Amino acid sequence: MRESDLNVLVIGSGGREHALASALAASPLVRRVTCMPGNAGMASLGRCVPVSVKDSAAICAWARENAVDLAVCGPEVPLINGLGDAFLAEGIPFFGPLAAGARLEGSKVFAKQVMREAGVPTGEWEAFEEFESALAAAARRVEREGGVVVKADGEAAGKGVFVCSTAAEAEAALRTIMIDRAFGASGDRVLIEERLTGQEASVMVIANGEEIIAMPPVQDHKRAYDNDEGPNTGGMGCYCPVPAMPPELHREAIERAVMPVLQWMGTKGTPYFGCLYAGLMMTSDGLKVLEYNCRFGDPETQVVLPMLQADFASILVAAVRNRLDEMRPKWYDGCGVCVVLASGGYPGKYPVGFPVEGVDEASGMDGVSVFQAGTALDGGRAVTSGGRVLSVTALGASFADARAKAYEACSRIRFQNQHFRKDIGARLS
Numbered sequence: 001m002r003e004s005d006l007n008v009l010v011i012g013s014g015g016r017e018h019a020l021a022s023a024l025a026a027s028p029l030v031r032r033v034t035c036m037p038g039n040a041g042m043a044s045l046g047r048c049v050p051v052s053v054k055d056s057a058a059i060c061a062w063a064r065e066n067a068v069d070l071a072v073c074g075p076e077v078p079l080i081n082g083l084g085d086a087f088l089a090e091g092i093p094f095f096g097p098l099a100a101g102a103r104l105e106g107s108k109v110f111a112k113q114v115m116r117e118a119g120v121p122t123g124e125w126e127a128f129e130e131f132e133s134a135l136a137a138a139a140r141r142v143e144r145e146g147g148v149v150v151k152a153d154g155e156a157a158g159k160g161v162f163v164c165s166t167a168a169e170a171e172a173a174l175r176t177i178m179i180d181r182a183f184g185a186s187g188d189r190v191l192i193e194e195r196l197t198g199q200e201a202s203v204m205v206i207a208n209g210e211e212i213i214a215m216p217p218v219q220d221h222k223r224a225y226d227n228d229e230g231p232n233t234g235g236m237g238c239y240c241p242v243p244a245m246p247p248e249l250h251r252e253a254i255e256r257a258v259m260p261v262l263q264w265m266g267t268k269g270t271p272y273f274g275c276l277y278a279g280l281m282m283t284s285d286g287l288k289v290l291e292y293n294c295r296f297g298d299p300e301t302q303v304v305l306p307m308l309q310a311d312f313a314s315i316l317v318a319a320v321r322n323r324l325d326e327m328r329p330k331w332y333d334g335c336g337v338c339v340v341l342a343s344g345g346y347p348g349k350y351p352v353g354f355p356v357e358g359v360d361e362a363s364g365m366d367g368v369s370v371f372q373a374g375t376a377l378d379g380g381r382a383v384t385s386g387g388r389v390l391s392v393t394a395l396g397a398s399f400a401d402a403r404a405k406a407y408e409a410c411s412r413i414r415f416q417n418q419h420f421r422k423d424i425g426a427r428l429s
Contacts, residue, residue: 005029005031007031007034007070008032009035009068011072011083015302018372021045034066040376041370049062057086076293077155079102084274096273100268101272104276118260121288129188129189138170150173151193152183154187156186160186196290197281201242201244209262220235224236224347233346237420240304240307275296277293278292302338306336308329310330337403339391340373340390352374352384354416356414356415358414368394369393371393392413403424
């Protein structure tokens with residue numbers, strides 16, 4: 001591939017993909033960014049092509065016909081379905097794992113088995129394919145430990161995890177997954193897990209086999225409402241760095257939670273390439289892995305990339321060309337806070353089609369970036385089209401500064417039924 005004048009394709013349509021596309025478009029190495037299918041915000045960066053992320057054949061054909069130099073995939077579903085393998089067959093440079101690596105996210109049971117073999121610390125778990133057996137195991141764990149975690153085995157857009165305090169809650173979760181089939185085939189099998197307590201952290205690395213670049217840790221806010229109440233979502237906001245994970249603990253996380261898995265993948269003849277994301281719990285017994293994701297996090301990417309003080313395209317080119325060891329990126333020596341503006345009702349049902357106003361005013365603030373997610377163009381104006389509509393990120397010298405700017409920017413954005421958490425990063429400011 002060329003190392004400059006790059007024609008780049010970004011696959012996806014969320015806030016994460018808008019952040020990826022924005023960072024790539026800002027690179028002097030990049031001539032053109034095309035987004036597939038994109039959103040209203042990504043349309044301002046380049047052409048948006050209305051092809052489904054699930055249509056690997058159409059994506060590869062377009063990339064081949066349009067001489068794409070580098071493709072970057074944001075969402076997990078195409079990766080799990082083998083989009084990376086399809087690009088490899090075409091000989092088109094692609095940033096993201098092959099299906100063998102994406103299975104770490106595609107099957108939670110597989111990921112747990114890898115953790116066991118690689119010696120990665122994680123919570124106790126059991127896997128079940130029958131509702132009654134899973135229900136009995138969940139009830140036993142609730143009675144013994146006062147809580148349980150119920151997970152759909154397969155991909156569920158971040159919503160297939162239920163943290164339960166009672167047997168009734170566990171039964172409701174199992175019915176949602178296995179009987180109501182809310183997550184389709186991902187409910188064929190479930191995990192009944194030990195409920196870990198402590199602070200969470202997201203640790204992401206760009207990997208080429210065992211060569212990595214570690215990103216600063218991020219703490220996500222998964223619950224829909226303030227004070228961590230309500231159902232799990234894809235993420236309602238986050239902050240970076242994580243004071244509860246100082247540099248020495250971050251290094252331990254890499255050594256104990258990331259490198260053993262990369263080494264395990266290599267020994268199996270399937271080296272991991274792309275972004276590997278470890279969701280961690282810092283417990284009283286030490287670090288434990290909650291899950292792995294095979295791609296950049298959302299909304300973690302929206303806070304991390306604005307903090308990168310290096311050329312993002314250069315890093316991805318180095319990864320594709322097996323030269324990651326040459327990269328020494330620097331990061332903003334301050335704090336970042338990201339607040340997700342969602343449609344009222346999310347993660348349940350919600351109406352869409354409402355005009356979105358004030359984005360330019362908010363993004364014009366110093367140190368503020370606004371990434372669009374659930375938006376579409378209607379007659380030339382942006383309207384809501386999804387659950388998580390926007391991610392508003394602010395950088396500041398302190399968490400108090402970044403948080404104040406982020407919420408000031410949020411106050412300048414308007415759309416009907418707007419909902420967002422008011423406590424992102426509140427414990428730090």
